[in-house]
Amino acid sequence: MNVYLDHAASTPIRPEVLTDMMPWLTDGFGNASSVHARGRRARHAVEQARESVARVLGVEPAQVIFTSGGTEANNQVIHSHVRGYPSGRLFLSRVEHDAVLAPAKQAERAGYSVHWLAPGEHGGAELTEVPEPGDLVSIMAVNNETGAYNVLPAPGNYLLHSDAVQAAAWYDLRPLASRCSYLTLSGHKVGGPKGVGAVVTGRGADLHPLLRGGGQERDRRSGTENVAAIVGFARAMVMADEEREVTSPRVRTLREALWATLSDALGGRVRRITPAPEHESAPHILHTIFLDANGRGLDGEMLILGLDMEGVEVSAGAACSSGSMKPSHVLMALGLPPDVARGAVRFSLGGRTSARDIEFAAERAARVAGRMS
Numbered sequence: 001m002n003v004y005l006d007h008a009a010s011t012p013i014r015p016e017v018l019t020d021m022m023p024w025l026t027d028g029f030g031n032a033s034s035v036h037a038r039g040r041r042a043r044h045a046v047e048q049a050r051e052s053v054a055r056v057l058g059v060e061p062a063q064v065i066f067t068s069g070g071t072e073a074n075n076q077v078i079h080s081h082v083r084g085y086p087s088g089r090l091f092l093s094r095v096e097h098d099a100v101l102a103p104a105k106q107a108e109r110a111g112y113s114v115h116w117l118a119p120g121e122h123g124g125a126e127l128t129e130v131p132e133p134g135d136l137v138s139i140m141a142v143n144n145e146t147g148a149y150n151v152l153p154a155p156g157n158y159l160l161h162s163d164a165v166q167a168a169a170w171y172d173l174r175p176l177a178s179r180c181s182y183l184t185l186s187g188h189k190v191g192g193p194k195g196v197g198a199v200v201t202g203r204g205a206d207l208h209p210l211l212r213g214g215g216q217e218r219d220r221r222s223g224t225e226n227v228a229a230i231v232g233f234a235r236a237m238v239m240a241d242e243e244r245e246v247t248s249p250r251v252r253t254l255r256e257a258l259w260a261t262l263s264d265a266l267g268g269r270v271r272r273i274t275p276a277p278e279h280e281s282a283p284h285i286l287h288t289i290f291l292d293a294n295g296r297g298l299d300g301e302m303l304i305l306g307l308d309m310e311g312v313e314v315s316a317g318a319a320c321s322s323g324s325m326k327p328s329h330v331l332m333a334l335g336l337p338p339d340v341a342r343g344a345v346r347f348s349l350g351g352r353t354s355a356r357d358i359e360f361a362a363e364r365a366a367r368v369a370g371r372m373s
Contacts, residue, residue, distance in 0.1 A: 008348035024228035049234035058174035070186030078103035088134035093125035094333040131158035141167035147285025192236030196229035252283035261362035297343025
């Protein structure tokens with residue numbers, strides 16, 4: 001038996017999504033910028049997909065700009081703001097995804113004013129001062145490592161960005177999209193393909209291009225459109241929106257069952273980082289730290305490899321940096337000592353995760369951790 005519990009890193013592509021994509025990977029190979037019939041069909045598919053994503057978010061189609069994924073989308077928002085508001089400021093915390101942190105740190109090194117917010121116990125962030133017009137506040141909707149759900153600040157005369165990559169499959173994003181100047185998304189976190197995402201613009205947004213060339217996406221993102229991926233992304237977003245009310249509570253119940261079993265089996269040798277209250281965390285992430293008898297973290301790399309050999313696929317945190325096995329920047333920002341943080345394991349469930357999967361994973365995780373401690 002093999003159980004995949006790394007959906008926060010990447011979800012399996014849904015069969016319906018793949019079916020919708022296939023015509024655009026075969027005969028529908030035309031360039032969406034071409035004026036001949038095959039090109040016009042491709043253009044129509046892209047615009048239909050844009051309309052579908054816009055309906056899910058409650059915005060106008062012109063507000064949706066397709067990108068190659070969440071990393072590009074986040075980079076474009078930060079770089080665009082720095083370029084458009086040279087006298088403005090950035091407000092964010094050190095628990096944001098690296099795709100937000102890296103361009104923000106680059107801007108700070110170049111002399112841009114960056115205000116670092118102190119994260120809460122589980123990775124939330126709150127404003128401690130009132131931003132001014134021309135400032136950008138960037139707070140992710142759901143922390144990709146801890147699963148903490150952020151209540152964003154009230155709209156003001158400033159710009160607001162939310163990385164909603166981990167939230168899209170589990171929350172109705174319409175209220176968030178209506179408040180944000182920028183919302184960023186990624187296809188492979190919602191059952192869609194890799195290599196596609198979006199920036200959704202809103203109140204006060206002035207999006208400058210990160211990539212220049214052919215002037216696609218109304219001069220906001222140059223590059224030949226990945227028609228098949230865009231079509232698949234739209235279908236995945238629609239399906240997530242249709243199923244959310246059933247899927248989210250079911251997955252949350254399974255996550256709590258996983259934690260209950262681990263806690264019963266290991267007691268004080270497993271620590272929960274993900275907040276327990278329903279309103280404080282997304283349903284799919286359980287971030288844990290496995291400890292030895294002296295309260296130090298177990299070897300995270302060996303934990304993950306041991307679980308893999310037992311048929312359970314998980315990660316230590318953000319998949320982008322797991323290969324390095326360095327202490328998570330999120331856990332460091334939360335104040336955990338490196339010798340504790342090294343024992344971190346993130347279990348992340350998906351819409352098709354079953355109760356049997358959870359029973360199997362919990363039993364194997366307790367076995368591996370017990371053997372190591």
